[in-house]
Amino acid sequence: MTTAVAESPALRRRTRINVSALLVEGRAFLALVITVLIFSALTPKFLTGDNLIIMSRHVAFNATIAIGLLMVILNGGIDLSVGSTVGLSGVVAGYLLQGANIPFTDATAYPAVWVVVILSLVVGALIGVINGLVITYLKVAPFIATLGMLYVARGLALVITNGTTFNDLRGEPELGNTGFVRVLASRPLGIPMPIWVMVAVAVVFSVLLTRMPFGRWLYASGGNARAAELSGVPIGRVQILVYVFSGVCAAAVGLLLAADLPAATPRGGEFYELNAIAAVVMGGAALSGGRGTVRGTLIGAFLIGFLVDGLVLIGVSTFWQQVVKGAVIILAVAVDQIQEAVQRRTAGTKAARAAADRTPTISS
């Protein structure tokens, strides 16, 4: 370590950077691969096409919420209301499909399915707007604001349904509102709709993050809001928008879940926010903001989903599943922290080296 320094410092430097980069990028992916390998060894049923599709469909719900939530977490916030938004949007769809009473009249409206879908997504967006306004302008901490919204949205879902479930979402041909279940629970090209939605959401948001100014604004305002503001980033607008994205993603999942069952229950999506947070964090995002990717979040969601489904397949009891899941979450983040310390050390070393060298170091 001390003697062979003179030989190829440049080479050594490059390898070290690559190794640390690989650790950061590939850690969750590595864990996913190991999970898949272990379960494939334990049961032949795990690595079959059918099972992969079933598991991915489960993952898709959480992943879609998690990607929306990633936007909030990149901003340095948190959105605890996504689970309730799932429930509320499903219930709103169910209510509209059953026939909505037009206020002050006896008339009942049966909106077309596309209208139902849009209105339900608008509900999600509205929840996001309220979260965003309360956080940005009333300066309520995101944790508190969205904790409150968790109860408000869940409560509204219960109010609308009066605590019961809308069981019939199929609509009537003569009312022109059929197709909700048929389309949202369909399997284009043999792949369930939730997976398509997850893919679409992932593509849209990763393009948003990597190719559009908004992405840069988001990373900057999550990393250092003061510097971002002085650079002309509209940090208020960014902060409101991330909650809207999160709300819309959750509302989309609410629709998919309702079509999947098919029933709109006011209890739909309970505790989904916790799974989503776990996926985002396991995917390498920092809760303090400014760090995280869509790819990482997807890997995090798949890791949790495959882990749980794998445990089911090999017959581990639901009680132990919870214990294992929790332990893996803690382990993943602990590893993340250790890595960050390693990174900081290398960054510090690099800084000192750059300062000491006074000559530009070339590395890719």
Place this chain on the structure above:
Amino acid sequence: MAPSAGPSPVASSPSSADGPAVGRVVLRALGVTKHYGATLALQGVDFQARAGQVTALFGENGAGKSTLMKIMSGVEHPTSGVLELDGEPVSFHSTAEAEAHGVAIIHQELSLCYNLNVRDNIFLGREVRGRGGRIDFAAEERVVSDVLARLEEDIDPRRDVASLRLGQQQVVEIARALAGEARVLIMDEPTSALSSAEVAVLFRVTQELKAHGVAVIYISHHLEEAIELADLAVVLRDGNLVASHPKEGLKLSWVVAAMLGRAGTTEQRAEPVSSDDAVLLEVRDVNVPEPHGAGRLAVDGVSLDVRAGEVVCLFGLMGAGRTELLECLAGRVPMASGSIVVDGRDVTKASVRERIASGLGLVPEDRQRDGLVQLLSVGANLSLAGLATVYTAPFVDRSAEQARVARAIDDVKVKTAGPNASITSLSGGNQQKVVIGKMLLVDPKVLLLDEPTRGVDVGAKAEIFRLLLGQAERGLAVLFATSEIGEALAHATRVVVLRKGKVVRQFDAATADRDTVIAAAGGASHDVLEQALA
């Protein structure tokens, strides 16, 4: 505040009983070498701190000053070499251990807990215990009041550090080191945020510490200041101790030459402008309320013009309203009344974003807090403000962005491994160039800079001003704020003196007399500093 009666806890040195043995070596580094990975930060350095003397340590950023001080104060361990305290080998495993041995350090970067008050910060980690293990707040507050009275700073010990101005925070940092019983006091850039008056007080306190036999190690980018204070000047270059010089005959030119390894040039100035040049920044009767003071004005009826190609310096002491004025011009701080016009366009009611689009950008004072996004790369930091220039809806044009970033790195001469390098891997000077480059990338008409060379080494300082002058030549209007008189006079075409929020006088920098300018700002002139030392 009345001077405290009786013996002060400040620097109650154990040697005061048997008389200070001036010149005796207290802390010595012997053959200290420090590797960071494959790189040598220090190479076999021998360095002594002597009782009752001020040793000024000079060197450019990256020369190894901070590394050496970190080793001497227990923050870092040498790869090889030893430390000796009073001739006995010691090994500090932490700053707390070093402090217990009487070695205290005032850090270059402020290291205060902003959620705690002044008293708790000063005694953090060494709280005075009273009965039953409870903290004796009264005793702590007495010490804090004494130390702050020493430093002639009227700060309530119970005030939250977060509400203090940067200069006051630095005073608290100094007070923290003074409140312990230091035998060796390391001051790493203690004055970077202090006004001349505060610097004069610090000098006087330093003289007192010397008289009590404390060994002081002083590091400052204000070379003249350090030279005035030094009993011995020691110069580090590229991790080696290259030269030393006693107080007698110590000159700035010697220090600069030893630091750079060549003779340095200092004065460089933009061409004077004429009334034909367009007025790019027009500030009229701007009032900004003080953020914490009820009803007082931080900026009081300021009017000024800056023309294309002009480099104007806002000179003033701490609290003169320089930062408030610049932040108000940039749109960050709301103003009570007044108007701001940029190149004929009224931006009085515009947001930060709109002002940048109109060509008015600010390079803030505190680059870590306001200038950089530490998690982003060098390239992403550079293009952050200028995304609009590389935007072809709905996407950021990445090849255009890369080209602009590459050009910016080239233009502002950032020494970096590349646009994808982490911003934290750069030295202070290079980070500052990135913040400036970020604003230049939006093609501004008016560039505001608040203390653009704070915590930046001599070489980078010159480069930064060369860069600004080059931009001014191309028609940029530059307005920079500084509390360093040398900088004000060496680089500006015009010096506008601010005092208590008002423009009190304007000078032609080429002909202005140094002490007259300082006097106008209400600060301690050269003579006052010398008297403080006498």
